[in-house]
Amino acid sequence: MMAQQPNPAPPHASPPPGMVACGVCGTESRQPNFKPAMPEQAPDLDLRPGQPLRGSMARWLQQCPHCGYSAPEIAQAHPAAAQAVGAAHFRALLNDQSIPPLARRFLAWALILEETGALHASAEATLQAAWVADDLAKADFSRAWRREAVALWRSGPPLDAEQTVRVVDSLRRAGMHEDAEHTARRLLDTSPPEAVAQVLTLELRLIEARDERRHSVATALPPPARRPHVSHQPSVKRGEGIRAWLRRLFGRD
Template sequence: MSGAARTGGTRPTCALCGARVRPPFRTPQPEIAPDLDMRPGEPARSTLPNWLQTCAGCSAVAPDLGVLPAEAKPVVESAEYRALAETVPAEAIPFRRWSLIRRGLQDPAGEAEALLQAAWACDDAQAGAEADALRAAVAQAWESASGTAALLRRLDVLRRSGDWARAEHLVQTLNEQSLDATAASVVAFQRARIAARDAGRHLMSSALPPPAHAPHVSHRRHTPVGFWGRLFRKGT
């Protein structure tokens, strides 16, 4: 008991099984622009494998295993959850598991976000077909997305998965809205990439008009505010 008292409280434990786990990973602040699908830039980008941790005791997955609600337990014990270890590229397993847990916790937004992160892991693992399938699932989950930022993100997911027809349709939908100059630049960039059947990765900063490439100039006169400002403040 004294041993437990000596070590207890300094390290978190898994909320489902009580095994010792490491503290949540603290992602470094991105210093360069994100991808068009909002995967953060470096140095955050390459820390993706650390974003989730897997419990050595029960195989639960979470950014912070210490706060997983009890409702996650039946998901972690389900056949679908267990089967992922056999059917999914290793790099994507934690994100696919986390997506199932979010679904079990009635969090469709978190479920889709985890699937997109699984696609990023597949990108890094050169598992292109798997990444395409995951992006198709994300695009489906985001079918009723609204708001310019969400639609632009969905547009990139459609393009990256090679779903040209839906991507072109979404370009039309966006162009029928009143877009600010920054969003209009992103749509124009995407439209050209879609026309070229380019499913590759591009930085948000590539899609911006020239002033955003010169931070010292743009900071004073052209830096967008709010959501876009946060994206581009440190863009390269």
């Protein structure tokens, strides 16, 4: 992932303590020092984490106040990021006042990831923008960005069973019932792992009931099959990013 790329800035450019130098334009700014707290609640069916992590989205990404570059750590930038940040559609997104500012930040990160070819990571960031819209009760944005996330997931490499469940959930919550049902049944036909099959069974019930609300993984899985208790899970390493953390937590790749 691009956030792992080394910072192209020369070492003498180290900013003073508490300040971060943008990996794209070099501007120094004060950025949140995000120390994620372990979720104490089960995640949603689309793996949005439970509280307290759930409520900390305003601190998941940094954003350069000068060029608008957004990333988990803006000190690091993929070589293609500068080009992405300079593109007309990126500037248009930054200036689109109709989109809530926090959602714009996630969509900006999604655009940069898409530009670097990281389509699944871009889908993830787009889904996170939909979570911001959920919290603000902006249903039209929630649906539109879930559809975009699905399109990005499907334009990347083949998805594993757990990621396909997230596609099903995103389709359901975006009101794309037929596609959601078709995708769920096709995955069930492949005899997926038991936990995946249980979540798909719940998804099919929700789709049939035209239920577009969020539901917890805990609703789908009986207690023995639930995720191991949080105390057995690895804690979030500083700066590793929410996606890497989720990957470790749920064993996805």
